[in-house]
Amino acid sequence: MKVFITGASGFIGSNFLKTINHYKKIEHLYILIHKKNIPDIDFPHTFLTEDDLNHKQLKIHKTIHMAQDPEYRNFPAKANTIFDTNIRLTQQVLDFSYRNGVNQFIYLSSGSIYDFSHSPVSEISPLNIADYYSFSKYTSEQLIKFYEKYFRTTILRLFFPYGPNLKDKLLIKVLENIRQDNAIQVHTDGSFSFNPIHTEDINQIIYSNLESQESKILNVAGNENITFLDIVLKMAKIVGKDAIIERVPTASMTNMTADIAKLKNNFNFTKSLEIGLKDFIANN
Secondary structure (H helix, E strand, O other), X not given: OEEEEEOOOOHHHHHHHHOHHHOOOOOEEEEEOEOOEOOOOOOOEEEEOHHHHOOOOOOOOEEEEOOOOOOOOOOOOOHHHHHHHXXXXXXXXXXXXXXXXXXXXXXXXXXXXXXXXXXXXXXXOOEOOOOHXXXXXXXXXXXXXXXXXXXXXXXXXXXXXXXXXOOOOHHHHHHHHHHOOOEEEEEOOXXXXXXXXXXXXXXXXXXXXXXXXXXXXXXXXXXXXXXHHHHHHHHHHHHOOOOEEEEEOOOOOOOXXXXXXXXXXXXXXXOOHHHHHHHHHHOO
């Protein structure tokens, strides 16, 4: 199996590459790179540039599109670069995949496209495209749907991924505040809940879907729901400090828990939240 991947230097992509040797059915990787971000990989591979996507003719079986702009929160200052990476590149990768005979296209989307809900959101729950980032993810999903008659498509909507080398995310900010003895704001009733997922399980979900025989959309989240307050306390205990909690009515209180019933039909989680958090803290 020959696989083309994007986003290899990002948080999800770099952790994915660390486990690539474990999946024996992949024989060669084609990796889209940027000049400043060339991954170090000990696996049969070929690096491709965006210019290569316009004219290269290769025999590729699968595409895993993981790339997203690292400035995705910085709207409107970085709107053009967010558009280029999160939308324009998706179309370019789709066209390249079509011209090179890909039979399956896996895309890493985001749970942020859903409307907030007090109950777990399923794949058919209402959407709420509330910011430019969620717009870019939703737009890419729509582009992908037009190609379903040419190859199978798998859209994985990620919720709160965490693991080694995490940057600029909720859990890394919590960890930094615990280590620096800073107060962590929690809503007055402490009820905000979610189900984070470790990158090791994300990797296995991607691998398991490389054999999928149908197009699908899947929520990708952890198997354990937890309140924000409880995860702060768990992390502080692992670090060996007392968390400084500041209860404020303006902190987030809306649940963002994913319904993962479809995912669990074909996948068994390997990383418990307790073990995952210990690994996360040790590697960040």
